[in-house]
Amino acid sequence: MEQTQHLDPFAEIAFREHPGNKDELHEIPPIAYEKAYFAPGSEMAKEVPAFSYETQLTMFQHELQLLRMKYRPFMRNLAPAPSLTRDRQRHTRFQFRYQTAEDANFTRVLEGEGDWEQATVPDFRGPSGDKGKWTGFYRKEFAYEPVQAGKRVFLVFKGVDYKATVYLNRKCIGSHEGFFAPFEFDVTDFLQQHNTLVVEVDNDYPMMGVGGTKLDGDKMYAATGPGWDDPYSGWNHCPPGAGIYNAVYLEQRSELFIQDVFVRPNLDEGHVEVWIDAMNTTNKLLEDFEMQLELIPKNFAGTGIGPLSFQIAYAGPGINYFRYKVDFPQFRMWEPDAPYLYIARVEVNNGGVCTDCLDRTFGMRKFHMDEDGEPKGTLYLNNRPVILRGANEMGHLQQCVMQNKPEQLIDDILIAKAANMNFYRITQRPVQEEIYDYFDMLGMMHQCDLPTFGFIRRNQFVEGVRQAADMERLIRSHPSSVMVSLINEPSRTEKRRKGHRHLHRNELEAFFIAARQAIYVENPDRVVKNADGDYNPPTREGLPDFHCYTMWYTNNGITLGKLHKGFLPAIRPGWKAGCGEYGTEGLDNAQLMTSRYPREWLPEDTKERWSPNRIKGAQTYAMHGDWFGEQHSMHSWIEASQQHQCLATKLMTDAWRRRTDLVVSTAIHLLIDAWPAGWMKALVGADRIPKPAYFTYKQCLEPVRVNLRCDRLKVYEGETMEIEAWLLNDTDQSYEGCRIIATLRDGQRDYGSYEMTCDLPQTSSRYAGTIRFSVPPTAERQPFFIDAALIDEHGAELNAERFRFEAFARMRRLQPKPVRASYLDSESEVLCSLLDLESSSYEEDDAQDGAIIVSTKEAFVRHRTSLLEKVRHGATAMFILGRPVSTSNHTCWELEGGEIKTAKYKEVYTLGVNANRPELQWMKHDDFAYFYNLQNDRLDGISHSHLLGEGLEPIVFSYTTQGESDGQKRKLPIIAEKKVGKGRIYAVCFPLSGRVGFNPTLDRLLITLLQSGGAKA
Known part of the structure; x- marks a missing residue:
């Protein structure tokens, strides 16, 4: 595959490893629903404001300050000082x-x-x-x-x-x-x-x-x-x-000291189980002493339990484990918005003298997963269903601890809260315990990962099990710790030829069993996810999880069109699942670059030609070609990459939210970068300045939302357009008697309003109805909006969303003189009809006006001599070449003195256009992107092949780094011009069926090229 050349190892994994390859796993179809239409309404929705990036930054700083004030009380320690501390x-x-x-x-x-x-x-x-x-x-x-x-x-x-x-x-x-x-x-x-x-x-x-x-x-x-x-x-x-x-x-410690305390809350029965690990450092029995236990409110004024005394007959040399059940009927629960904490204080008393004391912070909370329902995998916090929405963490919190910056650590957690996140995936490693302490105080749930990726060495099986137990002991007392995973992105040893060094999948499943049992011994209540991002599914126990970089490592996990339509990657039957990683790269802001990057990574002048491949480890230069065009200056690269990051964040996050029926945990990759240019998929730079996609993500994670979805972004005037409205509710509160009000407008005028009544069940996503309207007339091309507001039963607005689309006038109306063409086969005849051309059947002996269109090689071969003769004398011909069957089977059309053929190519959703051509000045940068395909009624990939041949001038193209020159990528032509004598041939090698007639910019480009002919043959 062209894409995988010279990639970093993480991109290589994404392109080579494709989950869901086993017979027992099948792609999940969209939710089935009975279509219901909005009724005409008289009330207009308010215009949804579009805040500038600078305004959003100001609002972000204000909200961050409010969150600091809100959570500062929860970071207090109001407990009395212990009677004894260790030097x-x-x-x-x-x-x-x-x-x-x-x-x-x-x-x-x-x-x-x-x-x-x-x-x-x-x-x-x-x-x-x-x-x-x-x-x-x-x-x-x-x-x-x-x-x-x-x-x-x-x-x-x-x-x-x-x-x-x-x-x-x-x-x-x-x-x-x-x-x-x-x-x-x-x-x-x-x-x-x-x-x-x-x-x-x-x-x-x-x-x-x-x-x-x-x-x-x-x-x-x-x-x-x-x-x-x-x-x-x-x-x-x-x-x-x-x-x-x-x-x-x-x-310094006493000869008998408390090594660890672990509190297991039981909310259902109103008690706690306190595990006390006591270490006897002598070589003899220590007999007849007392342990004293007290449960003390830590960050609030309230009542606790105790002190309670327990007589101990003896403690043998080494470690001793004591467990006590203590009734605790009245307590404050630990919740993300109100993280109330307690201290379990354990003292060792000998002859009435305290010889050792240890405090352990804990919270009264319950987190569990349903493994009996259908489907299995619903998550519960304090016996209420919960959806985990968050991001990956890769080093920035660890740096806060290492650099002794607790205020930055607090802010980094609150930055997540400000984005409506409720959990962090602490990716692929346990971290310093101070981080978990602040998660506890700030109400941020988290997942902890055993530090394994792809493979586990067979000789490290036992060591891995031991470290799984170590991990659990490190985090088990923290109420913020809700889940652990055992490996990141397990891959196939057979495919990578690593079976002589690593566990095969059946052996890895044995490791999962052993590690789960080790964790169970340390904490019977832990929710365990075997694999995060399983590239070799299915695992036999627990919540499945997939990683999905559809809009960066193109179509990784699932194609974009299917994802946007409502499909999901393959999931083990009978289970819900998590999506542990998804995201795209967005370059750092210019100020961070110029202040922190090495000088050789930067241009001498910000206006000069520059490429992000000068940044060590950056993926933008290698990956951009599937998503946006090659840029020239540092600022244009930053803007283009950040715009794509916004779009990908929006489309993918909304897709997961519309499938709450099956997707119960999502984490974007990632929130905050630990270093400049460290991992630029982050939504916030190492300077803690959010990129635009941070605000997109914040809006996507609004707990209660109305969401508008449509597969068409560009339409013709007069068409009937249908936009789906979805209700998204991540809270455990139900809303009844709500209304959705949707208004069609263009910024100057309101064209109509539509209304639907609805209910929102707790922690759910559901189709609400379809907004159906006729697209208003436009002079040439014009943006329109649907503003939708979700109104509760009391008339208060809960949420609002704006859906943007663009309307185009028909070319026949803009150009009274019709474009003429002749067709050589039935496929070409259909194309002429869809493009609204004045057309007729090709005749070899007639001197026809207009362009010539041929869509099959058989027709071309049959009329080859006369067709090429007419082109040499000034005619324009358009060849619609079919896609190749395989990489070695090109579709080849032989010309005199040359040939045009196609080579197999990956499926992409955007292509570049040579807008410098005078006839294409009307085109915008995203005009050849995200085309609708009528045949499957969704967004679909554009290209499946590219053109090969001498003298081809790319008009529409993709990019390759192979053969690049002057710091610019070589263009792989998808539509190209070849001059023959006085005329020209336009070769087109992507599928037009289902696309032509339904994508105005595609239609206009083809018509423009055909119109450039017209010379009398």
Whole structure:
């Protein structure tokens, strides 16, 4: 496929992996409904305002400030201080260096010999790529006071990526694998007054592999990380670096201490189950002590439970697990709009003296999934159905923690709230616990992913299960944590020739079972999604999920026309599903580019010719050709890419919302970029300035909406147009006795109004009715609008939407002198009729006026000699070439001294037009885009082939990077001109049936070309 040449690995996955390829999976058809028409109405809908981008930015800042004020009270800690806290000594300043050959004598590292640099923890760094397998050393000297009697000292690491081996005072005290799970060592017996700490960090190639190579390793790491501040190695695609990226400290604890507390709320029965993990660091039984439990309101004034005392007979050496059921009949629930939190405070008392204390924040909430209904997969929050609407996160929240910017972390979560999101997918990795703490306080649900992508090494099966349990222990106490997934975009080992290194699908299903059981042991209430974006479905348990980049990696998952019509990708029968990723790239704003990008990425002058392929990792230059034309300046590239991002965000988000019957979770990829040019599918740049698509997404996620849908964006005057109205309700509230008022207008005049009464069931999407009207007359081409308002039973407007379309006058009315043509076959005769041409059958011996149209090779061969003779003497001919059957089977029309043939091409929805031709000055940039196809009654792809031949001048074309020159892509002609003698031939190689007569800009272009002939043959 032409498209896959020179693509980055993520685009390559999207183009090669196509879910739903198994016999048991079938594409989901649109919702069936009985058509109902709006009645004429007398009341006019208000004009839907169109705010400028600058105005929306001002409104955004105001709303963000209101949200800060709203949620600030929920970030308070009103609980009384605990009676005992643990002393900590934090360590942030280290020496660092990479391993050298001389370090085979490890004494050099322990003694600090060699060249070292200063590093501040948190620290995360490269190299990555094919040099991503490396070892580095962190070293620190520090003093420590003698340990108090009856105390133990633990060296705590909150996160080291990837393998850590720890040495204290020349003694190896332990090792750990896995980047996200905290780990610790009892170092009491190794501490001295003066100490040397060395941490050996080993990085490996990730299991998913290194893009552009065949290298893969044992590292459980997907494709997201915090990155580091290097535009070439650290900004792009979240490279698999390594380092001590989270806190390090020494903590004094009692010989018997509380290691963890987990609270399982039971809203239905009005109690909580408190799990207490207690660690006995001695080698003997500790007997006859007391645990005291208290449940305390944290961020509000209210009543709690306790203190309650529990007598403990004994705790054996090592870890001990205690569980208590506590009645809690009166409580405040944790809700996204009101995230009330409690503290479970556990104290160890011995002889009336508190020897240890641990606080654990929790929320009274329930999240579960129905696995008994038909279809299965409905999600519930606090026993009410909920739809998860959100975005992916890939590093920006992690950077907030690493840079100690809590206010930015708060804002980043509130930016999501301002867009009407209710959840984040923390993509492909667990993160620092501070992020989950703020999710709890700000009412933001989230999904946590095990860090695997595509494949799992067979030798890492057991390690993967262990890390699944680690993940659950990290997040289980957070009320914001609602779901986990076990792998991102699993692919076929057979297709990638990786079966000798990775789990086959049946083995991966065994891994899912084992990992689910490990999670169950840590938290029986967890909702588990086996795969996020399953490219090798189906999985046998849990909620299915697909990724769908239809409007970027063209037709990935499903074709655009089908998606817009209401089809869905294949889903396992009997289940609902989630869409874990979708989106398109939109370039960063110009100010961010000029202030942060390397100088060599930018033009000397913003008006000079420039291409986004100068930005490392950017996809816009490679992908734009299917969606918008090649641009020339930096500003025009920014504008065009951001406009497409808006359109794709609108069409795809609305499509998911219209299918709430089956799609219960959606996440756009992604919300905020962690770095400039980091992952430009983000709707908000690293400067936290929203791109226009952010506001599009915010409007699409309005919880209660009226949505207008139509497959035709350009129509003729006098046509009967039908626009569907849909009701979208993501809330758990029902609305009855509503009205939809729709008004047809052009900005100057109102042409008519239409009305429909309706009800909105909770968490649903439903067809409401069809707005049917006759398109008003227009001088030539004119924009029109349907403004629709959703009015509740009390007369208040709940939501409004504007649908834009363009009306065209018929060419016959604009040009009293008709265009003449002769046809050689029945297909050409039909074409003449649809184009409203004055036509007649071709006669070889007649000197006919006008152009000549031939649609079949048989007719061309039969009249080849006379037809080409007439062209040489000045006639215009249009050849409608058929599509090739295969890449090796061209449709070839032989001319004298040359030939015109077609080659197979992918299906796209937009094509470029050479508007510099004098006769095409009327065309706009999007005039050859999103054509309607009458045969299947929906938007449809335009091209299936492109033209080959000498002397072809592209008129309508697609793009290829192969053979580009002067920094411009080569054009693949779809409609082309070939001059023959005094005349010309126009070759057309995309299917016209179902399109001609129903797409005014297509019709006008063909008529314009035919009109350029007319010389007497």
